[in-house]
Amino acid sequence: MVIGDVRTRILDAAEELFAGRGYEATTTAVIAKLAKVPNRLIAQHFPDKIDLLVALVNERAVIEEGREVDAVPGDLAGTLARLARALPLRASPAMRRILFREADTHRSVNERLGRLNGELVRRARFALELATPGARGDAARLEVAAAMFAAALLYQENLCQLTGHQIDPDAVAELIAHSLV
DSSP states (O other): OOHHHHHHHHHHHHHHHHHHHOSTTOOHHHHHHHHTSOHHHHHHHOSSHHHHHHHHHHHHSEEOSSOOOOOOTTOHHHHHHHHHHTOOEEOOHHHHHHHHHHTTTOHHHHHHHHHHHHHHHHHHHHHHHHHOGGGTTOHHHHHHHHHHHHHHHHHHHHHHHHHSOOOOHHHHHHHHHHHHO
């Protein structure tokens, strides 16, 4: 058995179980069973269960670096829609559930969620500044618009799970663009 393969199977199983049951309700024995590995292998890779949670959020909820913002001056809705489609956040729906579920009880998860949100707000604000060259003096409104846009993108999986309705990022972009005009 390849070591990387074992670690990946453990992380896959933990992601599925933490998302479905929650961190506290999931034992390493159940993770080992789903991953089809001996329980001792989990301890070799992750000495404590919290190490498994930290590895998940650090490795599977990331913001991609180096993406350029495709901003067109005067096209606020189009700029935000393109940003949403090229969203640099890489986190499965399960990982997003884990982030929000565990943020209240685990400081490392809360900090990770805060960093992800902060980076999305920063990129949305930058895109809005590029698309609205005349509105740079209205920093407070751009900040609120960027925060609302980032929140809609981050929370969309949770909202869909709660309401059964998928949020259309283009509609969110249009709504935010109209609020800035």
